[in-house]
Amino acid sequence: DVKVTQSSRYLVKRTGEKVFLECVQDMDHENMFWYRQDPGLGLRLIYFSYDVKMKEKGDIPEGYSVSREKKERFSLILESASTNQTSMYLCASSSAVPELEQYFGPGTRLTVT
Amino acid sequence: DQQVKQNSPSLSVQEGRISILNCDYTNSMFDYFLWYKKYPAEGPTFLISISSIKDKNEDGRFTVFLNKSAKHLSLHIVPSQPGDSAVYFCAANPAPSNFGNEKLTFGTGTRLTIIP
Helix, strand or coil, X not given: CCCEEECCCEEEECCCCCEEEEEEECCCCCEEEEXXXXXXXXXXEEEEECCCCCCEECCCCXXXXXXXXXXCEEEEEECXXXXXXXXXXXXXXXXXXXXXXXXXXXXXXXXXX | CCCEECCCCEEEEECCCCEEEEEEECCCCEEEEEEEXXXXXXXXXXXXXXXXXXXXXXXXXXXXXXXCCCCEEEEEECCCCHHHCEEEEEEEEECCCCCCCCCCEECXXXXXXXXX
């Protein structure tokens, strides 16, 4: 069974703080993704990575950075949190082509006050 | 620019009846389509997929139909059960050929409520 875990289910941070969201997968997947989910906007891709130390911008990368030092771990960093980054953050992983199905973690509900 | 659209934000269906969720896309390069189901406070889980070489794929109570000329797909759930109440997302991907093509473009979701 594929398992994707995220470091926190709920997180409250203050404006301007640096925030780290951690994601770990145990299926040796090459690809990892960070999304945010907002009402009426669906899932929007922030960043993804198809290999260790590789990263690609998604649709909404502004205000975020990522790190992938090990294959199983993909971190999302908010350098200076802002209230408009309050959201549900979802991490996912998938094996390389041709399997396209992504497996998601349970999500982190981040509130920035 | 929303390339994958789910125009119905919500849908209510009586238990035992058919639920039909719709999804439209604009990018003609999309070649593979997936449906995900999401319960509150959980991550989305994969439900069913279809390749553009098919027009129908069935898995138990779930059937996905693809109309390439109309750039439209739909998910049919029959019979609907209370446990089907969730948010459903459709997603699309171009033909997988190069690195970077593995990312999915998601729709905005449809909240399905099954009425007992």
